[in-house]
Amino acid sequence: MLFSPEIKESPTLLLGEKARQKEAEGEKIISLAVGEPDFATPEYIIDATKKALDEGYTKYSTPQGLYELRTLIAKENKHYTADEVIIFPGAKAAIHAALASILEPGDEVIIIAPYYVSYPAMIKLAEPKAKIIKLALNKDFTFPIEKLKEKITKKTKLLIVNYPNNPTGQILSFQETMKIVNLVFRNKIYLLSDEIYDKLNFSGKAFHSFAEFPLIKDQLVVINGFSKTYSMTGFRLGYALANQELIQKMNLVNQNIHTNTATFIQKGAVAALTNKPMFLIPYNNELKERALYLHEEINKLPLFSGVLPEGAFYYFMNISKTKLTSVEFANKLLEERNMLVVPGIAFGEKFDKYVRLSLCVSMDTLKEAVEILKEFK
Missing domain, CATH: 3.40.640.10 (Type I PLP-dependent aspartate aminotransferase-like (Major domain))
Structure with a gap:
């Protein structure tokens, strides 16, 4: 079978493996890479x-x-x-x-x-x-x-x-x-x-x-x-x-x-x-609260910016002022601060100056993440 260049491993694969190794060694990882809801199946x-x-x-x-x-x-x-x-x-x-x-x-x-x-x-x-x-x-x-x-x-x-x-x-x-x-x-x-x-x-x-x-x-x-x-x-x-x-x-x-x-x-x-999905209204409210918090805090920082999301559960953060590629940025964040994000290049070559942050985490976790971003150099 012809395997085109597009059929390849995700750039997040090595990052994920590094994060798992750190966790196995007892280190705490702050993961903003998750792409699934943070509530239990009804x-x-x-x-x-x-x-x-x-x-x-x-x-x-x-x-x-x-x-x-x-x-x-x-x-x-x-x-x-x-x-x-x-x-x-x-x-x-x-x-x-x-x-x-x-x-x-x-x-x-x-x-x-x-x-x-x-x-x-x-x-x-x-x-x-x-x-x-x-x-x-x-x-x-x-x-x-x-x-x-x-x-x-x-x-x-x-x-x-x-x-x-x-x-x-x-x-x-x-x-x-x-x-x-x-x-x-x-x-x-x-x-x-x-x-x-x-x-x-x-x-x-x-x-x-x-x-x-x-x-x-x-x-x-x-x-x-x-x-x-x-x-x-x-x-x-x-x-x-x-x-x-x-x-x-x-x-x-x-x-x-x-x-x-x-x-x-x-x-x-x-x-x-x-069954009526009664959980959806409170969950959407939670996502809105997390999105607004992250948006406000990120746009206060000199190195980062973003556009307020309206749905799904992600925040796409612009990192262009760091002068790093998205993979370099994600690796640095993981190596130095144990924080996991998804490199923007995974979503297209023109988005190598972005990283994706998940909103499927608690507000406390988002606050930890913001403190790490504040100290990023």
Whole structure:
């Protein structure tokens, strides 16, 4: 198999190994690298999963996913039926299946940077001869709609967007969303919208899923899952919405690689969707409090700055005044102060002057982190 340069280890791998070694030697690590919620999976989901095991949901199930679960997902997306929903063992598996079903040799894929670290590798695993076009957000992290218009060519097959965004935490306005919808429709290209953080929104403004716009339904794949909203990262459970023709192709990928997604885990997801997520309002309030604190403190410091996030659970900090690359900065922080962050270069070459900080830690931990940043030289 052709392994393209994009299929590589994350720059955080060595940092993570160093952090584990330090912990094994008894040192305390302040980790702001985590990408999962810091609350326990709701008990009703755990109970439903256990019950499913006791009731014998341990056998094969339909590759497309339990009809019961697909129906519940479709109810949350009024322009889609259960036949236009497919379940995967994780959102990444759903993305890969969509890419494998859409792309052909020579196709161009536009990804908006900073982007989720695995997008380039997944594109090349799905179609090694696809060409990746990376388009950076504006300096204030707003969407570069005019630049996007210039990047679209006759070879453009697909645009990938991720909102609420990892790592910037930005959310598209309704106007921005509509401009992207119209651009996709006019140019007859596909749009893959990764909306895994859709319920983590503390901005005060509405998040608009691209699934709300039937104009582009035949050109659209929406990716979502249960990891971030319900703290189910270890369950590995994601899904996609798409037109039936594309779902059928993705189902063939699913059948031949995964067979099906674990049946008892899908029953846990049924419980997630049939109970009100009462925890979300207080958790979003906590994230907002942490984001506001970190933003205010970081922007007081001479070496650092950032843009206030609106959703997800990250803060993307500008380190350009340190004159260090993101990997150099992260290594220095870990070696000298036992603090772990994610280098910005993982999210695109143009973001080597940033690091990602997680908001999925206590306020006390954030205060410790701020004190370390204050003393950074």
